[in-house]
Amino acid sequence: MRPLRHGYTNDTRGDGATVVKRYQGGIDEALRRATELAVLERLPPGLPVPRVLSVPEGALQLQHLDGMHGQDLIDEGLARPVLRKCGELLRRLQQVDVSAVFPDTTPGTGWVVVHGDYGPNNMLFDQDTFRVTGLLDWEWAHPGDRIEDIAWCEWIVRRHHPRHVDALDELFAGYGVRPSWARRQQAAVARCEAFVERFRNGPAAARRTWQEHLAITRAWTEAA
Template identity: 45%
Template sequence: MRHGYTNQTDGDGETVVKRYLGPDAEVRRERERRWLTELQGVVPVPPVLSTEGDGLTLGFVQGVQGQELIEAGFADQVLQACGTVLRRLHSVAPPPGSPPGVPVHGDFGPNNLLIDPESSAVTAIVDWEFAGIGEPVKDLAWCEWIVRMHHPDHVDAVPRFHAAYGLPVPAWPLRRAAMLERCAELREFCRRWESEGGVRQWESRAAITAAWSAGPAR
């Protein structure tokens, strides 16, 4: 399936089977299973139908991937949907015994949202393998990073994301720091998996990110 960077995902129109590749595959599989189960009925996520084998079998959810809708000219609607659903996620009470923070997706952005193109409502947040408890800036910054890096012509839609989130957004230096931290995490992930292309790509992306200014997304 498109935009599946770290895993193999296959669907038949009724179910989706996700198999985990790369470092800590079993840990990431269990983390995703746990969060999908925890959040079922709380925020839009696909149902877990089976945990047999080396992957997860999930229920198929209708919707168009958010990046595809941005590319089709619907950046404002997609970024507003991102902000609305992220506020819902960050408002969920963490599981008992959790460290301070809020539930964070860890790879949040239009890349991991399915959206109804008619209503612009989010039908599912997918790919929870990096989820945990953390600071809201982690998700706020990464959604903005996805737009800045992959859809630079639509950076002017990022304020729609912040407005729909509805809570104070950390200042640009904090957001950029969170972006760079995530780039470093993904560089290390690639170093453990493949020592060539992935590492160089994330080094290049970190350098680009470090050079950004606040711009219209402030």
Template identity: 40%
Template sequence: MRDMDYTAPGEPAPGNGDHTDGELRLRFGGADAAADAAGHARLLRTLWPSVPVPRVRAVVADEVRCDPVEGRNGAVLCDGDTAAAVLAACGRTLAAVHRVDAEVALGGPARVGGVLVHGDFGPHRIWFASDSLTVTGVVGWGFAHLGRPLEDLAWCEWRVRTRHPDCLDALPHLYHGYGGAMPPWAARRAAMVAKCRWMWEKASRRRDGTAATWRRREAITAAWRS
């Protein structure tokens, strides 16, 4: 599946997703557009309602039409007094994602020990209610695949370290929300470095000009000391 981005109603929609006529429309392109749309719809339908993803209304050719996503983005709320609650919600949400039947969600066999991995998880992929910290939507599923739980957890930590450096003290809430203790730093950093390399490989195939950026991020992440 291709990487998709999402926005809430009233905000500009990057990528191939937008809100039109009261619904979220996710559009796919290329020779496999119809198959990609069908696969994305299967994924969202498998996740719902265990995970609050956009609920699919219909698949029309190369377009998946869903209920709109409303509320406030977690990247905005991951700051100051609300950072701990946002990251705890991220942890609980990932725990729910990783309990979903990956074989059904991805339409293929799942290896022993593998889980459904979001692939680009962080506060920016969660929407909260406008008047509370209740999760209303988990979006951005274009990189979903079979993997290990630490991939999502460590990548969420990477997003916090790179986008919300003032919230590092709240990071334990991510892992506690997931239901466990923080893994050793060496394991978490290794997972972050591996993910940067994975992003570099994706960018190299897309040839969209971001490959060099991901190479640089990989080197910077590998040099982190905690």
């Protein structure tokens, strides 16, 4: 199996038929693996997620999904159709019964299924129609506020594709609503703060990286 592109934390390899994801990163590998396994097995049919084929020690063997990586399409100047589909799929995901995916969710919270790292960085697309063919990497999934994933998708664009910030209108058009900038920025800041805390006693380089992300995110204005 060959290493797959766009794998930043884990060792992910594929052969065109299956993908083996081995969890790395120095922190909470077992928890992240268990989370992804549980979520993939509980999500309802119809969502473009890989099937779990087997559960090797420290890894998951997953169905290979065809498609072009979202970040590659954005780099080719196709941010608008990609982000439109990101918004549309997130709207569908937030209609899933959260208690079916996370049975311990307290009723009446208004929470939804949160992917936890939602954006073109974890999505595959049909190159002709831009239909989403894969929503990958569910290791950060949890029940939570619906603002989290839409704010993080925006964060991915602002942080990694700043030349395409003007295409974010399509994300909100596909999603069907544009939450206030204050709420979106607050959610992105909270996510960065969580990563800073996660690496407080972990690798120093990772902690510095997230401290930098946090400072930049706090300084943003919506027009920036």
